[in-house]
Amino acid sequence: MRSISEMPVEDAGRISTLFADIDDTLTNDGRLPACAYEALERLQAAGVAVAPITGRPAGWCDMIARMWPVSGVVGENGAFYFSYHQDSRRMRRVFAINDDQRASDRKKLEAVRARILAEVPGTAISADQPYREADLAIDFCEDVPPLSASEVERIKRIFEEEGAVARVSSIHVNGWYGAYDKLTMTRRFAADVLGLDIDGHKDKVVFVGDSPNDAPMFHFFPNACGVANVLRFRGRIDSEPAYVTLHEGGHGFVEVANRILDARKGRVAA
Known part of the structure; x- marks a missing residue:
């Protein structure tokens, strides 16, 4: 750089x-x-x-x-x-992704959500989640005490184990279904x-x-x-x-x- x-x-x-x-x-x-x-x-x-x-x-x-x-x-x-x-x-x-597929994907993301909250203590669902159409946002430092890099990686890995795409931003791990x-x-x-x-x-x-x-x-x-x-x-x-x-x-x-x-x-x- x-x-x-x-x-x-x-x-x-x-x-x-x-x-x-x-x-x-x-x-x-x-x-x-x-x-x-x-x-x-x-x-x-x-x-x-x-x-x-x-x-x-x-x-x-x-x-x-x-x-x-x-x-x-x-x-x-x-x-x-x-x-x-x-x-x-x-x-x-x-x-x-079309409306029907997004609705189906949201149901799958509910199961991912439950697993992440159960397996990674200290994380939370992003406060802006109610305004989302297609993905699940997991907060690791915006409104919660910062999680370690290994915990953030664990969140990403859970998304991937559930067949979702996952990306890490500076504040959230976002996961979704779709190419x-x-x-x-x-x-x-x-x-x-x-x-x-x-x-x-x-x-x-x-x-x-x-x-x-x-x-x-x-x-x-x-x-x-x-x-x-x-x-x-x-x-x-x-x-x-x-x-x-x-x-x-x-x-x-x-x-x-x-x-x-x-x-x-x-x-x-x-």
Whole structure:
């Protein structure tokens, strides 16, 4: 991982789309700092399409798509994308799995839920679970005392033993049934909403993240950036980002935004 200051100006200047995780990427200590939100606004005003790519639930994503300066949002680790059209006042909702299959999967996740709570003392169901459509989120440090790395790995292993997909974020272990992840739904969102083929134009995209569940995005995008707290996961993440910021969370995100915007304005020395 190289410093974000080492991203070549020609690479930063051609960025037209920015995708970013939310928790501990846009936020610091669970709060969205004003500077990070302002950076989203500045990117949008400069013509850079922005979309959060998050593990957070459908209920949150509906609000984000409506109220944030973004083109849309991919939620629950790729279970869906939401995009709100301001002029027509209509929300576009696209899911990876149909309604009937999601209902069936939720029943299976109830059994996984019971097993995790019984076998991993100290964990809890995420407080945002009632607002989810497709996955089960297990809290290991957001609203509970932090669990050890081995306990987090045990939660992930239980999901997998039950035939589910599991991903570890900075605060939750998310599990679901279905062959999708952040990258597959981002590809669909980009094509449908932005008219962008990310496979053919990945050099025009930056993804910003912070944790192991961002690994598919870090691997795919050559200009992927990690905020500084991604360094906590060294050795526990399948693919690392090309660049890393000096600061953590939302303050690190501002570094990425500034690098892109300054390059587009010709203010960065080569």
